[in-house]
Amino acid sequence: MLAARLHGNQDLRVEDVPAPGAPPPGQVRVTPVWCGICGTDLHEYLHGPLYTPAEDLPQVVGHEFSAVVAEVGDGVVRPRPGDRVAVLPHVFCGECHYCVRGRQGLCANLRLTGVTWPWGGLAGQAVVPAYQAVALPDGVSFEQGAVLEPLATVVHGVERAGLRPGGSVLVTGAGPIGQLAVLVCLAAGAGSIFVSEPRASRRGLAERLG
16 A cells, blocks of 8 residues: 655655554554645654654554544444544553543653654545544544544633633634634634734635635
């Protein structure tokens, strides 16, 4: 199968690699459909490796993706083969101080799909823990599912900001996260939203999106 693999600083190759075998217990094999390119991916390519250990290169990249479940390992009840899913990036231990308190994103043994986990979304197949695969409702497209993780970070940020209906918001930056912030603030009932963006191309896109 084809996979985009980071071999080192500014060395990204699309190459033919062996497909994964049957998933281990508790994991699933998925077929990626859409995969985003995160700022982390760009930094890893341009200035890295930063988060990916050098000894783990080459690394299949891509940690914002949607997929179809192809096969499940022993003990997996959900998802099922054929399910449409968004694959969240956090691979956590479930046993450390943070995990047992529901803060898996701070896991002491945290690994990230496409960064510090053997498989990523820019490949024909990937194997991930079953808990990473979140079922997509019928009304949510694969493209929308691929941005579920960055959307979640924005929702978290807006909740932490304490925005109330009718409140005013300043969004600094109109990149993908900034655009999502506008949508989330609208959904949260913001009265006025101001967007600051010095880059003409991104400012123009923000204007076209309303």
